[in-house]
Amino acid sequence: MNQNSMSRRNFLIALAEAGGASALYGAMVTMGLMATPTAYAGPPELPAGSGKGKKIVIIGAGLAGLVAAYELSKAGYHCTILEARGRCGGRSKTVRAGDKIHESDSVQICKFDSGKEMYCNLGPARFPTDHSALIGYCQELGVELQILNNHNPFAYLHDDSAFAGKPLQIREVSTNSRGFISELLAKAISKNVLDKELSKDDKEKMRMLLKAYGDLNDVFLYKGSDRSGYAKGGRVNLGIKKAPIDLSELLKSDFWHYKMNWGEILGQGPMMLQPVGGMDMIIKGFEKKVSHLVTKNAVVKKIINTTKGVTVVYHEKKEEKTIHGDFCINTIPIPVLKGIETDFSAEFNRAMHAVPYLNYLKIGFQAKRRFWEKDCHIYGGISWTNQDITQIWYPSSGFNSQKGIVVGAYIFDNAISEKIGKLTPTQRLALAKKQGQKIHPTYSDDVEHGVSCAWHKVPYSLGAMTIEAEHLIPILEKPQGHTYMAGADISYLGHWQEGAVLSSHHTIERIHQRVQKE
Amino acid sequence: MNQNSMSRRNFLIALAEAGGASALYGAMVTMGLMATPTAYAGPPELPAGSGKGKKIVIIGAGLAGLVAAYELSKAGYHCTILEARGRCGGRSKTVRAGDKIHESDSVQICKFDSGKEMYCNLGPARFPTDHSALIGYCQELGVELQILNNHNPFAYLHDDSAFAGKPLQIREVSTNSRGFISELLAKAISKNVLDKELSKDDKEKMRMLLKAYGDLNDVFLYKGSDRSGYAKGGRVNLGIKKAPIDLSELLKSDFWHYKMNWGEILGQGPMMLQPVGGMDMIIKGFEKKVSHLVTKNAVVKKIINTTKGVTVVYHEKKEEKTIHGDFCINTIPIPVLKGIETDFSAEFNRAMHAVPYLNYLKIGFQAKRRFWEKDCHIYGGISWTNQDITQIWYPSSGFNSQKGIVVGAYIFDNAISEKIGKLTPTQRLALAKKQGQKIHPTYSDDVEHGVSCAWHKVPYSLGAMTIEAEHLIPILEKPQGHTYMAGADISYLGHWQEGAVLSSHHTIERIHQRVQKE
Numbered sequence A, B: 001m002n003q004n005s006m007s008r009r010n011f012l013i014a015l016a017e018a019g020g021a022s023a024l025y026g027a028m029v030t031m032g033l034m035a036t037p038t039a040y041a042g043p044p045e046l047p048a049g050s051g052k053g054k055k056i057v058i059i060g061a062g063l064a065g066l067v068a069a070y071e072l073s074k075a076g077y078h079c080t081i082l083e084a085r086g087r088c089g090g091r092s093k094t095v096r097a098g099d100k101i102h103e104s105d106s107v108q109i110c111k112f113d114s115g116k117e118m119y120c121n122l123g124p125a126r127f128p129t130d131h132s133a134l135i136g137y138c139q140e141l142g143v144e145l146q147i148l149n150n151h152n153p154f155a156y157l158h159d160d161s162a163f164a165g166k167p168l169q170i171r172e173v174s175t176n177s178r179g180f181i182s183e184l185l186a187k188a189i190s191k192n193v194l195d196k197e198l199s200k201d202d203k204e205k206m207r208m209l210l211k212a213y214g215d216l217n218d219v220f221l222y223k224g225s226d227r228s229g230y231a232k233g234g235r236v237n238l239g240i241k242k243a244p245i246d247l248s249e250l251l252k253s254d255f256w257h258y259k260m261n262w263g264e265i266l267g268q269g270p271m272m273l274q275p276v277g278g279m280d281m282i283i284k285g286f287e288k289k290v291s292h293l294v295t296k297n298a299v300v301k302k303i304i305n306t307t308k309g310v311t312v313v314y315h316e317k318k319e320e321k322t323i324h325g326d327f328c329i330n331t332i333p334i335p336v337l338k339g340i341e342t343d344f345s346a347e348f349n350r351a352m353h354a355v356p357y358l359n360y361l362k363i364g365f366q367a368k369r370r371f372w373e374k375d376c377h378i379y380g381g382i383s384w385t386n387q388d389i390t391q392i393w394y395p396s397s398g399f400n401s402q403k404g405i406v407v408g409a410y411i412f413d414n415a416i417s418e419k420i421g422k423l424t425p426t427q428r429l430a431l432a433k434k435q436g437q438k439i440h441p442t443y444s445d446d447v448e449h450g451v452s453c454a455w456h457k458v459p460y461s462l463g464a465m466t467i468e469a470e471h472l473i474p475i476l477e478k479p480q481g482h483t484y485m486a487g488a489d490i491s492y493l494g495h496w497q498e499g500a501v502l503s504s505h506h507t508i509e510r511i512h513q514r515v516q517k518e
């Protein structure tokens, strides 16, 4: 330890003695000595009464609209939410026994058994632990949270074009990848070809790191690892290691494109959270606070600014109605907004039409028995396949009970979603059963009562979410007269409920500031 | 697809049509085309009445003893469990408000608040999802399970001798490691020094794999990755990547010895499970079935075989008593058994004395506020440090509530356990607070009411578990006359409750076979 760090240490000790832990913490953060978690400051603080009775018309009772109504009402604004659907929540849709799924050309009725765990989140299903604004509301609204297992090494990777189509456990693929990479790099280091990159001392340490990282043997070769699980034994007798998989087959597969790295991706790594009993528990929490402000089945057709405010025209049970507000918060999803008459700027319209949008498609099944737990030791997590269904998701709760709900397809790819979206609901389920069978051989016998949702065909959503539209946000979030766009679609977390909440906060803060000035 | 695989495929399709999914499954497993999960066949099937009223003396009401009594009773054996302590469960000890912790020279009383989540598992705390025998009992006994987060990338790694003692998030360390390793190997491959190991085609694919694996840029360099989390932004504005950490510092640290690989280790990878409300819920489940068979405070002193059975001498409230059985199942942990008078073979005694044993030490604290969730977005998981406390474990349930229990030290190393075990309970807590402070700067203000347990000082345990004793099991499990050793200590899963269960099954199966023959 050098002079400098000694005196720094003495300083910190003195500070701790004088000022206690918090003073020490502040100083250490300043000095860069501590991890600096980004604490969440809470929703915008709008003093009670500061709303001065201003009238706010909020379009959409999705998460963004509900948050806005909740916070603004507390501050004395008069809020009305116009919601096109007969329910609140928008993209946050959880289905249970008897619920309906509307697409442009079909209506499905969910036939699941009833029960606390018998739900399927057709929209959002998980969030990472640093989505503090959302988590803050869960706490405030009494929504109980539990762990969602988003990456389970016991689940499978499957690619028809590698390993003869045999599914491999994720842990086998990741262990072998680490092994191959580590062995190859250890060899290269020994050949002294990386001497520019690594000092002599670091070379040796790096080889030791690789040995630990890849579970190499004493001569730095990868000869299989028990991290893949045993080939046999290990319970009532000695465990026998699995042989390494074939590297060329691994390279042939699509496993490494992103699937085996899933748990590493920002926002997708463990641990993630979910509300107990379904994602819409959050919506239900807000409804307890603001449902009296919501007009359902109110389909907005026109948003026109006036000199002093804004006029919104909507249809309620085929009747045209008009409402005036001092401000309007518009959370209509971008694909739907394109079809609404507004007086927004040409710049806004150009940006709106430039936003790329994703078509997600999800399928859910009731399982007669929890075969993934019983047969495969899988408790939560995701299996991946190169087939259209892309994923099978297992529930992270209700363990050891008889039945459960699995996600039988979760399709990200726009073209595949469109293709499968063209099938009838019945055809989709038949296809998902057949494809699931390649991962779980008893699948089609075990699942029943499927539901599906092609989000691009769902009225008032017409898609799932934006992608790579961050550069357009500064334009889209500019107020159009007295109208403010809000919602996940114009947030930097556009794939997440947290984005809807933060965008809502950002919007009400700006309206509030304007009201205080006026 | 070649001829061969086409005809194989046709065969499988025909089979599926003829025999349904299960026939297909059987065939595919046989042909090596399917993943083959090792299904658990359940506990030994002992027909009702097959016990013929034989008397079994079981020593120890830990998990192994309880399982034996439960299964044997069902089959018509007459079981008596002699348990030295005033409670069942042995090493499965969960403490709550008012519970006592006995060590050879101290008694602690747990001062936690009461509440469903206000418990600390001083012994077992987690199990992997393939511990099917244990999970089977949880199902049978109605013990509700939930996910235990055992590896949380948001938790910290801390080493006084690297990064100026600043804790790093695990995800930062693992992302950077992947980045460094991938960049170095991509460079080596480009230098054509691994041409013997990789075909031309595989070389190119391997570079692409490394790009995805390490999140390298377009010229295959690692320049930081958002997988580490952002340095700033990413919520209401664009996220800015963190710079890469210093490779030499990483190599200096002890992170890579095993801590950053923790989630990869067999049996420790995600996902793991825990019973809702504390590990001893499993014990309580068994107690509902067999507590009437348990004599508590019965300290066995002598086990002597007779020609037809076995005689066990024990002390109950200072009174010497004797009990005879047709068989004895002895689950006394090895360090305790060394002090018991028996007539076991010299071979057994030699093996018993050769078994290496571990001294684990755990400390638990009540936290006044869940600072790890609020300040650091940590929901479950483990932070690691090179200090004596080794770990801080965060609870995987009770999220968003006010208080909670953290494990403030979990020490694996025998020498450190012994050193800390020599401190008084009060001294241990002071030390753990001070060390925890280096990871969480408000730690010592936030935690209170600590408890500790140095297992090697706990009567009737005298240690935590065996290590690398597998080669001795064949000797130790040989019957000594009518006495059979059972329990985790003589199982191939010696660190796990599953081992205790399986060893118990193995033992009752052998006794049962002998009874059927006699």
Ligand SMILES: Cc1cc2nc3c(=O)[nH]c(=O)nc-3n(C[C@H](O)[C@H](O)[C@H](O)COP(=O)(O)OP(=O)(O)OC[C@H]3O[C@@H](n4cnc5c(N)ncnc54)[C@H](O)[C@@H]3O)c2cc1C
Residues within 6 Å of the ligand: A059, A060, A061, A062, A063, A064, A065, A082, A083, A084, A085, A088, A089, A090, A091, A092, A122, A123, A124, A125, A126, A127, A298, A299, A300, A301, A331, A332, A333, A336, A340, A360, A361, A362, A455, A460, A461, A463, A464, A465, A486, A487, A488, A489, A494, A495, A496, A497, A498, A499, A500
């Ligand atoms: C398949 C899928 C998976 C997802 N997964 C996750 C996840 O795992 N985690 C996560 O955090 N997020 C996820 N998301 C994103 C999340 O659902 C959204 O970010 C969030 O729900 C958006 O809320 P919002 O209020 O901005 O928009 P919406 O929920 O779309 O609300 C807009 C509202 O406006 C209404 N509306 C539309 N047109 C009109 C009109 N003309 N007149 C009146 N009202 C109208 C709609 O009916 C709707 O209620 C997912 C989304 C989808 C689709």
Ligand SMILES: Cc1cc2nc3c(=O)[nH]c(=O)nc-3n(C[C@H](O)[C@H](O)[C@H](O)COP(=O)(O)OP(=O)(O)OC[C@H]3O[C@@H](n4cnc5c(N)ncnc54)[C@H](O)[C@@H]3O)c2cc1C
Residues within 6 Å of the ligand: B059, B060, B061, B062, B063, B064, B065, B082, B083, B084, B085, B088, B089, B090, B091, B092, B122, B123, B124, B125, B126, B127, B298, B299, B300, B301, B331, B332, B333, B336, B340, B360, B361, B362, B455, B460, B461, B463, B464, B465, B486, B487, B488, B489, B494, B495, B496, B497, B498, B499, B500
């Ligand atoms: C700190 C620690 C952490 C652990 N972590 C995990 C984990 O996370 N997951 C997991 O699955 N496992 C874990 N284990 C291992 C697990 O606790 C054991 O495998 C299991 O509890 C052993 O059960 P058993 O019945 O074999 O032995 P024990 O539970 O030790 O039972 C032996 C019984 O014999 C009694 N006894 C002793 N001497 C006498 C005598 N002379 N007369 C009468 N009775 C006597 C004892 O009081 C005790 O009740 C952990 C253990 C420890 C100590």
